[in-house]
Amino acid sequence: MNPLTNVKNITKLNETELKLGINEKTSWHKKYKDSAWIFVGGLDYELTEGDIICVFSQFGEIVNINLIRDKKTGKSKGYCFLCFEDQRSTVLSVDNLNGISRRRS
Numbered sequence: 001m002n003p004l005t006n007v008k009n010i011t012k013l014n015e016t017e018l019k020l021g022i023n024e025k026t027s028w029h030k031k032y033k034d035s036a037w038i039f040v041g042g043l044d045y046e047l048t049e050g051d052i053i054c055v056f057s058q059f060g061e062i063v064n065i066n067l068i069r070d071k072k073t074g075k076s077k078g079y080c081f082l083c084f085e086d087q088r089s090t091v092l093s094v095d096n097l098n099g100i101s102r103r104r105s
Helices: 003-020 028-031 049-059 088-097
Strands: 039-042 062-069 076-084
Touching: 003 028, 003 076, 049 062, 049 088, 076 088
Parallel strands: none
Antiparallel strands: 039 076, 062 076
16 A cells, blocks of 8 residues: 555544544554654664654654664664654654555665
8 A cells, every 4th residue: 555545544544533532542542642662663674773763753853762683693673663752752653654664675
């Protein structure tokens, strides 16, 4: 599926939740209420911490990034953990990027 289609679908879901009066307790956003950390998977193996920060910093200030690497080779394993300064940035980033995939090299 086209990444822009994913973003549009997420926006529609959020608008539907608002129209139906779905409150915070039943919204999927509740998962991220108490944490500023997110898991990011499916990353291209060639991406660096700087590349990931460039993409995710549009949603808030990143205070910690842990790009998981192979202990022997030092190469990325294709996933990381990010911590934002403001917890609300987790919801923004997940709303906008969840489900977007890119082929790994």
